[in-house]
Amino acid sequence: MTRQDIENEVRDIFLREFEVENPELDVNLREAYGFDSIDAIDLLLEIEKFLGSELTRDEKKQAMDIRTMRQIIDYIEMLAEKRHAAQGQGT
Amino acid sequence: MTDRRVVITACSAITPIGNSRDKIVESLLKGISGVKPLREDELIGRFIHSRVYGTVSDPIVYDFKRQHRKTMGPVAYYACQVAREVLEQSGLSPEFVTGGRLGIAFGSIHGSPTVQRDIYKIFLGAKDKETYQTIGAVDYLKSMVHTTAVNISKMFGITGRIISSGTACTTSSQSIGFGYESVKYGLQDAMLCGGADEYDTITVAVFDNLLACSTAFNDQPEKTPRPFDRARDGLVVAEGAGAVMLEEYEFAKKRGAPILGEVIGFACNSNGGDLILPNLDGITKTLQLGLENAEISASDVDLISAHATATKMGDIIEAQAIGAVFGSNPHVMALKSYMGHTMAACGVIETVLTLYMMQENFIAPTLNLEDIDERCAMVRHVQKLIEHPVKTAAIQNFAFGGVNTSLLIRKLT
Numbered sequence: 001m002t003r004q005d006i007e008n009e010v011r012d013i014f015l016r017e018f019e020v021e022n023p024e025l026d027v028n029l030r031e032a033y034g035f036d037s038i039d040a041i042d043l044l045l046e047i048e049k050f051l052g053s054e055l056t057r058d059e060k061k062q063a064m065d066i067r068t069m070r071q072i073i074d075y076i077e078m079l080a081e082k083r084h085a086a087q088g089q090g091t
Numbered sequence: 092m093t094d095r096r097v098v099i100t101a102c103s104a105i106t107p108i109g110n111s112r113d114k115i116v117e118s119l120l121k122g123i124s125g126v127k128p129l130r131e132d133e134l135i136g137r138f139i140h141s142r143v144y145g146t147v148s149d150p151i152v153y154d155f156k157r158q159h160r161k162t163m164g165p166v167a168y169y170a171c172q173v174a175r176e177v178l179e180q181s182g183l184s185p186e187f188v189t190g191g192r193l194g195i196a197f198g199s200i201h202g203s204p205t206v207q208r209d210i211y212k213i214f215l216g217a218k219d220k221e222t223y224q225t226i227g228a229v230d231y232l233k234s235m236v237h238t239t240a241v242n243i244s245k246m247f248g249i250t251g252r253i254i255s256s257g258t259a260c261t262t263s264s265q266s267i268g269f270g271y272e273s274v275k276y277g278l279q280d281a282m283l284c285g286g287a288d289e290y291d292t293i294t295v296a297v298f299d300n301l302l303a304c305s306t307a308f309n310d311q312p313e314k315t316p317r318p319f320d321r322a323r324d325g326l327v328v329a330e331g332a333g334a335v336m337l338e339e340y341e342f343a344k345k346r347g348a349p350i351l352g353e354v355i356g357f358a359c360n361s362n363g364g365d366l367i368l369p370n371l372d373g374i375t376k377t378l379q380l381g382l383e384n385a386e387i388s389a390s391d392v393d394l395i396s397a398h399a400t401a402t403k404m405g406d407i408i409e410a411q412a413i414g415a416v417f418g419s420n421p422h423v424m425a426l427k428s429y430m431g432h433t434m435a436a437c438g439v440i441e442t443v444l445t446l447y448m449m450q451e452n453f454i455a456p457t458l459n460l461e462d463i464d465e466r467c468a469m470v471r472h473v474q475k476l477i478e479h480p481v482k483t484a485a486i487q488n489f490a491f492g493g494v495n496t497s498l499l500i501r502k503l504t
Binding site: 018019034036038039041042045 | 156157158161162227228229232
């Protein structure tokens with residue numbers, strides 16, 4: 001999974017779930033698009049679906065400081081790498 | 092603090108007989124009913140004996156942003172629509188609306204049954220954790236009992252007090268009454284008050300099981316309900332919403348607001364006994380307390396908007412109470428005859444329609460009242476449309492659970 005794949009998926013989620021078309025990478029999502037606490041919970045569910053695995057409580061807590069698209073993409077990339085590494089250890 | 096006067100500066104309703112003032116007035120003048128065949132719900136509808144429902148038929152064009160829509164079930168759509176219309180009509184400034192001196196009193200009988208039904212479907216059909224997780228974070232916000240009030244608060248940035256009564260058929264008459272008290276005693280300068288309920292077959296099933304629903308006119312929906320008529324055979328459940336803006340009189344006058352009427356009194360009590368059966372002592376007391384609160388006498392009241400759901404005993408008890416308190420002087424009419432029982436919305440819808448009749452100087456007849464039940468005959472029923480000025484009206488509502496309200500409104504001349 002490339003960073004571009006992640007960005008495309010997040011853009012799809014934003015369009016489908018939050019009716020936000022092509023959000024800018026570095027703007028504050030709350031200020032620019034009215035993205036609020038309820039959206040954040042829904043986004044975490046969508047990320048779980050995308051990754052095909054549940055997020056731990058610690059991972060969810062890590063998401064609490066996210067404010068921009070770029071931070072969301074960084075966050076998913078970190079989670080994907082962590083899962084990839086865990087899978088590698090298991091084989 | 093000296094008691095302050097409270098006036099109505101805007102009103103709006105979504106009803107089975109129209110969603111605009113013009114359409115509603117036309118329906119009242121022409122005697123048009125909004126009762127329609129019950130819609131199939133693919134759940135319990137086929138087991139219900141009553142096949143009629145007071146249905147909102149005119150299309151509503153909603154223009155709500157996503158961040159608001161996501162926490163709204165159908166009942167909140169109705170509520171926010173009438174709230175928007177009332178806010179626009181009132182002309183209150185955005186600074187005032189968000190400044191903390193405007194509060195909300197708004198409710199529904201049990202939130203959004205449509206959303207609750209979807210939650211139960213998932214809950215009962217779930218076989219794995221993933222399915223449970225499809226019950227979203229917002230489902231509670233859409234379905235909870237105060238969903239109407241808080242969605243209005245969020246959509247319009249209203250920061251004053253929230254009152255969200257959920258007392259079945261007295262929900263919105265309490266909204267207006269508690270809103271009136273909030274302004275009268277200086278707790279707020281204005282209150283946006285009302286109630287709403289969405290299309291719901293479970294409510295029909297409840298009354299159907301109690302043998303309280305109309306079943307004899309399933310093939311002629313417009314012939315039922317029939318308040319006070321000998322052939323009445325029960326209530327008709329309905330959907331709808333209504334809202335009024337209450338303001339402190341001097342504040343409204345100073346800003347040049349249109350004043351549609353004044354709330355001059357409110358009473359609310361409970362029967363303290365049986366939760367279902369109508370209670371003559373309880374509602375007689377309510378009507379007396381309403382007059383005392385308004386500091387007027389029974390002879391000052393020109394028009395009574397009766398609760399009159401068209402149940403056998405409810406109408407008799409109400410007529411007896413009206414007769415005991417008001418005698419046979421005021422005209423008595425039953426607005427549910429036009430649309431059925433809009434549940435949480437009935438008190439505010441009946442208030443709004445009474446204001447329309449006050450403004451237009453007519454009294455609409457009780458629809459389908461062809462042969463007055465002699466046990467209800469002690470009051471002055473309106474059977475034909477009459478041109479008649481109304482200065483003071485009483486709007487009375489009584490709820491399951493033994494809750495009673497009486498609202499008194501007056502036209503300012």
